[in-house]
Amino acid sequence: MRLKTRHRVAIVCSGACLLFSLYSWRLVDLQVARHREFVREAAEKHSRKEPILARRGMIVDRNGEILAASVPVRRAVLDATQVNSPGRLAEVAAPFLGMEPGDILAEIATGTQYKVLSRCLPEERAIELRRLLIGERLRGLRLLEDSQRVYPNGPLLCHVLGYLGPRDPAKPEVEGLEGVESAFEAELRGRDGFRLIEKDRTGREIVLYRGAEEGPRHGNTVELTLDMGLQAIVEEELDASCAELNPDVAVVILVEPKTGDILALANRPNYDPGRAGSATAESRKNRAIMDVVEPGSTFKIVVSAAALAEGVVNDKTLIHCENGRYYYGGAVLRDVHGYGSMGVHDILVKSSNIGSAKMGLMLGPEKFYGYVRLFGFGERTGIDLPGEVRGILRSVSQWDRLTITRMPMGHAISTTPLQIAMAMAAIANDGALMRPRVVRAIRSPDGREIERREPQMVRQVVSPEVARFVGNALRAVTKPGGTAKLAAVPGFEVAGKTGTAQKVNPRGGYHSDKYVVSFVGYLPAEDPAFVGLVMIDNAKVAPGLNYGGLVAAPIFARIAEKAARYLNLVPVQRAEAVLPLAFSGARDGGRPPEAVQ
């Protein structure tokens, strides 16, 4: 009996040992052998690396005026697996998200874990919605931090600022796609921080188990060289001119010649960067650096400066202008008016095609080509904006017999409007070509200067003496007898040059009735504060009136007069002439015979 009892006790003990051994084995299996696997599984379910969004940096003008900033908004994301009351959730959330409750219910029915219901829910509305969700203990709708870019000035300066958008439409991340937003993406974006958190089964964070954390590095502020005061003047005048002239394209650039700082830049057509998605590709194009045109007579400053610099002409040299008809290379080259012998000064003032062509011939193709390159044509200016093109300049080996007579008057070459402005800026800056720039400093979010971008001289193109000689001739262009009387600004000496070029037909040859007219000049001529370029493509004006001196020059004068006042420039002479207020004034007065070309 005693033995039997002992036997039973042994069996029970053995059973218990076996049972506990099994439990122990299972515990060791769970806690040791498969530890990593379960930790990973648990982490996937409950742990998350939550991003702490960095704030995108601002873009400000040279006076600190805010041009682009970011506003916090919320992204409403549906996690259907967490929804506890579909009907009520749909009812509560629908008015905030601008959706029908039925649409939300349909999304919940799909069982999706991540569906963006609203990308830009305003912060105030998001706070209100969250209060309701918490009050009614509704789950499944997450309101994630996000931001929206705002451009307080609307379309002003749109082509310089650029816009934000998704590089991949399937992903929610946005980045700069044009302009400064794109070129300085790395500076503006900053770096998101993160926080390792654990969530309970309802998706709420368990703060007690909060893990490592790294704060965000907010984006830097980009300070532009542009002045919104000048930009507003340019935009206002451009709007008024476009309403009157209805051109296909219009471009205005203001540059500070001594530094290469772009002070204002505007194109038409334009767009609102806050609604870039609905804008056409044509309106988003920054024509000042992406379009190429034949510059026309504005290019005559190049051949004149080159001929003077090489010594093939001097201030006393007379060139016979063949009385308006010059037969060369099997074709006839004409001037608008017939001229006899003229010096370089008068060739520029009268804008003689034949005189310019003869200077080109005197220089020879190689030397002329060299100076064209020195002035920056055929290469990118290096402006800190994306998408700049280099223009079209064929090498001498590809020239035909006529090229050497056509290029000096701005044909057989295509340039960007900015290249022309910078070439004129070189003349205004005693022959020194500067690299244009739109950004002058990078600042940390607290306003500390991180990087200062100094002006860069590209090269000395011609000597100061040659530049001043050309500049003196350009002063006469805006005086009675010159081709751009209407560019005169009362009280100031203005130097400049008009350009009128037939528009290139993409199907070959030129349009007979379409012109690209321009005026590029600077003020005050003695100590230039800015160089301005106005280019109008296919203005809808009466036939015979579509000339740079009649269309572009008055726009320049109006802009320059206001800009001079804005910049507090001191007039150096008594204002005698009456400022041409509108193109219509010139049109009503008829076409002055010498104020063309």
Next chain:
Amino acid sequence: MSSAATNPLAVAPLVRWVVAALFLCAYGLVFVHVKHEQHRLGEGLRQVERKLADERALNEVLLARITTLSSRAELQRRLREGFISLREIPQSSLAVLAPASEGVVTGLAQAPSLEARVP
């Protein structure tokens, strides 16, 4: 007889075990209480953080609104529509300050001074 009269329970070790058990229970309760407090404080912290983030976000929204309302484009629109107007400052109201100059004796920069006051 003597063994029947003696209490078979050993009181002293029993008391020791009971005290130990009570101590463990109290320890467990305190642990649970502290843990619960930690969670409650964590939740409070989360709510304060959220409130702070909301206030910050609202502040940024208001700053952006101020920026938009005081932007050049908006001011020009208001000027055009007559909500605001520009008035010329008469010459008599202008005071011109002489530029800062170096002190004769000290060599230190001096504050700008009023150059001329138009009566």
